[in-house]
Amino acid sequence: MPTIELNTRINASKSIVFHLSRSIDLHMHSMAHTAERAIAGRTAGLVEEGETVTWQARHLGITQRLTSHITDVTPESYFADQMLSGVFKRFKHEHHFISVEKDVTLMTDVFDYDSPLGILGKLADYIFLKKYMTRLLEHRNQILKTTAENGSWKNFEGMVEAVSIVDKTL
Numbered sequence: 001m002p003t004i005e006l007n008t009r010i011n012a013s014k015s016i017v018f019h020l021s022r023s024i025d026l027h028m029h030s031m032a033h034t035a036e037r038a039i040a041g042r043t044a045g046l047v048e049e050g051e052t053v054t055w056q057a058r059h060l061g062i063t064q065r066l067t068s069h070i071t072d073v074t075p076e077s078y079f080a081d082q083m084l085s086g087v088f089k090r091f092k093h094e095h096h097f098i099s100v101e102k103d104v105t106l107m108t109d110v111f112d113y114d115s116p117l118g119i120l121g122k123l124a125d126y127i128f129l130k131k132y133m134t135r136l137l138e139h140r141n142q143i144l145k146t147t148a149e150n151g152s153w154k155n156f157e158g159m160v161e162a163v164s165i166v167d168k169t170l
């Protein structure tokens with residue numbers, strides 16, 4: 001039962017980071033190297049509690065599908081998604097957001113999963129899977145950080161409207 005925890009300090013408001021983290025479009029942009037795309041459920045814009053997203057991507061040379069359910073949303077502070085179907089035995093991905101200074105946000109990802117195939121899955125975790133998943137999340141977080149900090153977040157569907165509700169200065 002591996003758990004990956006990543007902390008990413010982002011020079012942007014908690015509102016921008018929270019909403020950008022829920023962006024299907026940003027996710028696809030950050031995972032372009034895996035050809036990841038949303039193919040069912042919510043396929044664009046910002047995910048909301050209760051919604052599902054089915055992703056298709058190429059990982060480790062194999063095209064895979066994974067359906068995730070958004071289980072919890074606490075605006076500006078937290079959201080979580082869980083796998084409904086896919087290659088893992090199970091996973092839960094928590095996203096936490098804390099303002100550490102004015103316009104500086106600490107984003108914490110907690111990715112908790114079980115690999116399939118019993119002992120073979122545990123061996124895969126040890127040999128390569130946990131490292132692969134960590135690098136994938138770090139890459140996504142770096143793209144999110146860059147997008148939040150350079151202002152290009154405004155180009156993603158639903159972002160300006162979502163942030164404007166909180167930040168009336170936009």
